[in-house]
Amino acid sequence: MSSSLKRKLAVALLALGVHHALPGSALAAPNEQFFPLATYRVGAYASSGIPVWAGMIDYLRYINEVEGGINGVKLVWQECETEWTAEKGIECYERFKNGLDGAPVAVYQPNGAPAAYALADKAAADKIPLITLGYGRTEATDGSVFPYNFPVMLTFYSEASAVIEYIARREGGLDKLKGKKIATVYHDSAYGRETQGPLALLAEKYGFENIQIPVADPGNEQSAQWRQVRQAKPDWVFLRTWGVSTPVAIKTAARFGFPVERIIGDIWASSDEDVLPTGPAGKGYLALTPYPGGADFEIHKKIKEHILDKGKSDLKDPKSFGSVYYNSGLVNAAIAVEAIRAGQARFGKRPLDGDESRWGLEHLDIDDARLKAIGFHGLMQPLRLSCSDHEGGGAAKVQQWDGSSWKLITDWVQADRQTLRPLIEAKSGVYAKEKGIAPRDCRADG
Known part of the structure; x- marks a missing residue:
């Protein structure tokens, strides 16, 4: 179909109230x-x-x-x-x-x-x-x-590191993390499990106890998980949920008596849609975001x-x-x-x-x-960004829900990307070997 004919069809569709089949914005020209x-x-x-x-x-x-x-x-x-x-x-x-x-x-x-x-x-x-x-x-x-x-x-690695950096600020420094308990309640999927490697590395480096608690998709029922949280008595909870599992987590945490101001959501648990369904239980909830509200x-x-x-x-x-x-x-x-x-x-x-x-x-x-x-x-x-660095930032802000809107409570919290880089290179090296990829020499890239 020619571009001119598509444009005529789009006009006819719009006149009939059809907006998505062939939107005018999708009609290309030179x-x-x-x-x-x-x-x-x-x-x-x-x-x-x-x-x-x-x-x-x-x-x-x-x-x-x-x-x-x-x-x-x-x-x-x-x-x-x-x-x-x-x-x-x-x-x-x-x-x-x-x-x-x-x-x-x-x-x-x-x-x-x-x-x-x-x-x-x-x-x-x-x-x-x-x-x-x-x-x-x-x-x-x-x-x-x-x-x-x-x-x-x-990336999810930087996200994990930024959470630990923020917790360290609240506790008085990275040296104060030793002996603390940090639990991650996570969506039991490739997405949710992605932070396990960096958190294990950071736990070893700073001496905090790393507790991992999975939530099966879609996460409509989480009593068992938050009962486990209550028994473990962590100092902080890193919440890595998605969709309905986020408000369910917040409301269940409140029901089990865990303070919401000690829960930090990841960037996929940091939207208005995540907290509006929680009502009063969500007031005080914290979340990371690379694009604040x-x-x-x-x-x-x-x-x-x-x-x-x-x-x-x-x-x-x-x-x-x-x-x-x-x-x-x-x-x-x-x-x-x-x-x-x-x-x-x-x-x-x-x-x-x-x-x-x-x-x-x-x-x-x-x-x-x-x-x-x-x-x-x-x-x-x-x-x-560069040939060797396709992330380029590695920072997030922390925002807090006041019951009606998000309020920023930090500037950019920077991840420890230098500590994380060996993990990334090990993982990319495995991928390169599996796929038979010869890595580029980024030093020669122009």
Whole structure:
């Protein structure tokens, strides 16, 4: 079907009230960059995903309408429903990987751990970089083995380390961790188990007792786990849950008498949707976040003026503006945009393919000055990537739920990435051996 015919069809569909089958934003023309959106608006995790896509789409629309695109290159996008499954995630990737009507794919965001793991080899073969902010393969930090996989900003290893750094602050220093008990109540999945290695290493280094308590998916009943917590009497609980298991954990902890202000949720247990169902039990709950809640950042003022107030937002519920998940969508979109911008500095102000945007990602340097220029200062940490370092940040803020909204109680808490690096290289080395990969020499990378 030609682009002109698709445009005519889109107009007809919109007139009939059909908005998702062939959105006008997904109609590519020359000098356009395609942003595939692997979404999950239905299924068990839809309430988490819907505000994420709103943040991403609002930012892409802002880039087009206010900035005229990325150096004049307009952005087009199209959604594909994954239901947060590996199978549908692969289907969406196969549908999108060749671009749209001549507009190439620069980066791909799987938006889910199952798809991220399933697509690692496919994306590398197709030379399309995966961006997995706060999820996916931690060992992909090592870009010498994973040239097309970018777990940017905060891996699960760094998340574990940041929690320990924060607890040490509260206890009076890292030396005060000796003899403390830190329990991790975790989603019994690859995601939930990902922090076991770094926590074991940090426990050995600092002398705290490392207690691991699994919760079977979906986590609707947790009496046994919190009975175990009560018996162990930990000083702190690191909560690594997802979806319904988070509010169930908080309410069950309250029922068993464990103080909520001693529970620290990970980044997938840190949203408004995680605490609103808890009622009074959630007041005082702590959580890590690489994209804090709030609508007072400069980018929100710009998007409110140019997108929300003009009725162009993808948000269905205005109360979600500035929510943690909405903000995560903003940050995800901004990283992709800045990666393309960095690639354009070398390859020209035109649409980029995956290999060119990989170069852009590996030369991405978003410092404080750049964060201020794009309106993300305070919402996003400085980020510098390289061939050998595909994470680049490794910090999170701690926020606390006051019963109605999140309040930031720290600045960026930095992980001990130097201590974690040998674990990452050991894991990437095993992967390289299994797959027969000869690691790149990042010293020679230009």
